[in-house]
Amino acid sequence: MTRENITNIPGSRILIVDYGGQYTHLIARRIRELEVYSEIVFYRDLNRVNIEDYDAVILSGSHLSVKSLDKDAVETARKILMEGDKPLLGICFGHQLIGYLLGAKLSTGCSEYGRTTMKILSSDELFNGWGNSEVVWMSHGECIEDLPDSITLLAESENKVVAAIKAVVNNRAVYGVQFHPEVHHTVKGRRLLDNFLGIINAKKAWRTENYYRYIIDELGREVTRNGVAVVGVSGGIDSTVTALIGKKLFGDKLISVFVDHGLLREGERELVVSSLEKLGLNPLIVDAGERFISKLEGSTDCEERRRVIGEEFARIFSEIIEKEGAEYFLQGTTYPDIIESGGTRKAASVIKSHHNVGGLPEWFRGRVKILEPLRFLYKDEVREIARLLGVPREIIERHPFPGPGLAVRITGIFTKKKLDVCRRASKIVEDVLGEYGLYSRVWQAFAVVGDDRWVGVKGDARSHGYIVTVRIVESVDGMTADYSKIPYDVLDEISRRITNSIQDVTMVTYAITSKPPSTIEPC
Structure with a gap:
């Protein structure tokens, strides 16, 4: 949407300030899924928008440190927080930025990545529908601590990291959450964002x-x-x-x-x-x-x-x-x-x-x-x-396939032989999943071939073949992913077919790392 006609958009509008986090557009997506229009603006371009045209502001995550943010950007965030009147939600980096501007201490050495259990310490409408303990998705290397009296601690992680805060500034609610409610793996993240829209009395009209x-x-x-x-x-x-x-x-x-x-x-x-x-x-x-x-x-x-x-x-x-x-x-x-x-x-x-x-x-x-x-x-x-x-x-329903094709599923030295092994092994993975009715239930499934070798025995003789790694993941949007807990008999069938039909393979492994910290594709 052009900003000239933003006021013509039916219903409420949410402004998302982008600090370069890889999940920023996922926040916008989730808000739109909840039938409220959302628009993203880069943090250095905030002077180009009229914040009064929006009903609330969300500050995104980032790979940056709050301490490394330039003075102008800090000042802009301070004005939104201390002088503005729009309800505010900070996510990850945005949460840290809010805490820092309100007087909390920034700390390193408190990294959390992936699934983390969080305990709610103080009842708040932001967590309506949540239990006392829930699984959330963390991805941070810094955190806030030593909260001033103006900040209410709402939740903490299993590692005692400040996981959610609330403050009242200029008679409006200001929230911060260290976890990522926008990602699929925060089980009740969508509910939290919907609760925030409820708090600001958002009118839902986006399709x-x-x-x-x-x-x-x-x-x-x-x-x-x-x-x-x-x-x-x-x-x-x-x-x-x-x-x-x-x-x-x-x-x-x-x-x-x-x-x-x-x-x-x-x-x-x-x-x-x-x-x-x-x-x-x-x-x-x-x-x-x-x-x-x-x-x-x-x-x-x-x-x-x-x-x-x-x-x-x-x-x-x-x-x-x-x-x-x-x-x-x-x-x-x-x-x-x-x-x-x-x-x-x-x-x-x-x-x-x-x-x-x-x-x-x-x-x-x-x-x-x-x-x-x-x-x-x-x-x-x-x-x-x-x-x-x-x-x-x-x-x-076809599985996503990278533009560079199988070239990014070959690690180490690229050779035609490894390309052939990768192609044949990937076909076996897809065929077996199809036969077991699992192909359409997973996001992506393929084989990866690298330089590593494994000594094997084929036909009563020593064989020195490739290791094929099978990668099968479940996801909603590709931004986060979990390895699929495929039944052992299916994995066994995949392994046997690959080693039996591809002479150059002596070992099959299964990748069980989520995204993050891994990516879905190997390179």
Whole structure:
């Protein structure tokens, strides 16, 4: 939404101040799920908005330390807190910032990551519907302590860390929570955010279809009538929805391009082309396997690998754009791509570059206007739009697959042999899950191959083969994830099939680390 028409949005409006936390847009998502419009503004751009247009303010998390925040930013936060009249909720870093500004002491050495049990010490309407002890999701390296009398301690973690506070400033409620209520793994986090909306008497009037209409309206004003556009389609839900939006905008002037970079899953090309043709997106197919793989052979650094893949994609699309005289390039970038590539302005920390974000070279960006209609959406939101557009269920429910393909599921030295092992092992993982009726119940499932070897015995002879790591996770939006507690007999079937059918594998392991601290993909 443009800020010129924000006051025309029905219902209440929440302003989220972004300090570069990787979950900032997840906060916005949760608020919108609760049918209240939310808008994010970078903390250094607060002078561009009128806070009076909003009903409440939420301060996001961050990888920054409160003590490292520049003086102007601290002063701006102080004014919002001490001079403003809007109800305020601080999350993680925002909680620490509120505590610090009200006189609490900042402390290090109190790190907590992942699931943590929290005990509620003081009854408050923010925790309506919560029990005395609940599981929350922590991700912090600093905390507040030595609270002044003006701050009420509402909850503490199992490690005695201040987990929730309340203060009354200028006759309005100010809350802080050290945990992340916006992530799926805080069991009653959604209830807490709904309670906060109740405290501020928020009027609920926001709907998902509103955002889709906004995308069409905004892009319709940006593009030239009869302009030619190119869109990269992989067959995944993100690029498919992007292409359908592009078709609505450009009609027959949209050129869909499917690049076979030789890093696809087994049988993927045939499946993708068939699916796209059913949707009326008849793609131009580019065979570029050798072109990509020759540049990756022998590489060891994953970030460099992502950069190389992004560069090669850009060259291919640039050639097509020049040939067709296209003015626009559409891509299915979603917000998790932006976050992990450090795209949430200067405060963000780069987790890994995505080929369609951090991997896009500057020379390409300057050659064509890039349209990213899904850049502020998460996977489940994209799926909802896909349903609105009539996308078939088999496409909607397909597991996410990274743009760089299997290249990011090979750790250590990239070789064609490891690529073959990875492709075959991943197919087995998916097949077994499908046979047991588990494929659609998990978020993602695949195999990873590294440099490590394990001595085995095959055919009564010593064998020295690869270790394949199986990764199966459950998630709602890809921002946090848990390993799936797959039945042992299913894991056993996966292991036996991989070791029996792939001669170069002698050991199969199962990855049981959540995100965070791990990511879903290995690199």
